[in-house]
Amino acid sequence: MAVTDEAIEKIKGMIVSGALRPGDRLPKESELAAELGLSRNSLREAVRALSLIRILDVRQGDGTYVTSLDPQLLLEALSFVVDFHRDDTVLEFLAVRRILEPAATAMASALIDDDQLDALSAQLDALGPAPSVEELVACDLKFHRDIVGASGNSVLCSLLDGLSGPTTRARVWRGLTQEDAVSRTLHEHRMILGALRDRDAEAARSWATVHVASVEQWLRSTL
Amino acid sequence: MAVTDEAIEKIKGMIVSGALRPGDRLPKESELAAELGLSRNSLREAVRALSLIRILDVRQGDGTYVTSLDPQLLLEALSFVVDFHRDDTVLEFLAVRRILEPAATAMASALIDDDQLDALSAQLDALGPAPSVEELVACDLKFHRDIVGASGNSVLCSLLDGLSGPTTRARVWRGLTQEDAVSRTLHEHRMILGALRDRDAEAARSWATVHVASVEQWLRSTL
DNA sequence: CCTCCCTGATACCTCCGATGTATCCGGCCA
């Protein structure tokens, strides 16, 4: 195995074993390189790779630190990976989202509090009578993100966040090509919100399923 | 932004835009470095980072290639990230798996063919009367992987594969500490298989839920 | 006495050039 890969494994080992804790500072490049038995150049490759997936946080002039290792942070890297997928696999991502999103919405129905519900209502009302496509997509993303965030499972939340990336483009196209998609989407949002207010987990789950499935159906017929 | 990060973005852009296709070979280090306007050393950091998450495949003495970009390959990187999570977030991962696995099992009930069902049966029968913990865990992983693989959704399959990593340790502990876990697990496996043979999606979903939930419950009571 | 600016130390950033090593391919020999 290459020395750089060894270094990646060793640093990973130090973190997993607990020798390095979240927020800890690593020895400076030259020291760590000497400690691991490789050149600074090769060590930098290892650090850069771990930095890309948010394991390490490098700050010039300061030092290199272990990140918080929060699920949210680590799964952020997922969206980077997801960006590389071509359109023909978008349907598979959407199918997974269709499984997760209804479950998350149902979970949220039991945990979301009144303040959050009011905020969601205000958010929907804030949309003008003729919103732009960009506004609509942003609102849609925030609406679902807030609900999933109330599910109480940060892994689930981050995962859905990452998976929603590739469907965003699809939503834009849909807004551009399908006229009644806007009003239908807003209606579905209000129905989901209503189900959450009623603490009706099954209704919330069903409306979320309908919501994702409509995008899926449209996309399937288009490709 | 640092030149290395710029290089990462540029290479990503070349792939996403289609200028570089899966399997394509990149220009050699020195040429690509000149093309992107940075040193070979800095370029190597970018390439190494993209190599860690399976976007690029570097072969010494040959060249650097774009991988197939299959969802399976890219989500392999997920398990690397998941390894960094501490035990206190295992429950959240397990909760996500509890959502996905039943859905995948239900999907498989409609698609799995007789040969695959026979293979699963043979696999369960192959376990001796007193299997070791390692054998049991390996068998358990393979059993679920094969079923999820029959769901027809490779993204779902890879995702579950990645998420199952951290629960593996839990399963080992369980096998070590809970006496009747072995026979109960095997019984649940047979019931899942029976539901698949009957093409009974709802029964398959329920047995899969029971299966994951039992691990979740045990883990919750232990931590 | 407190605040602001400057300066030095520290640590990462970027580059260059050289050497080692694995792979591929074409020519040579049996």
Added chain:
DNA sequence: TGGCCGGATACATCGGAGGTATCAGGGAGG
């Protein structure tokens, strides 16, 4: 024809030099 061998190619690794961002501490000014 088939296998062996050496050159060409491209990545792997190294050591050092100069640049830049950050932080902490000291001194001038209010």
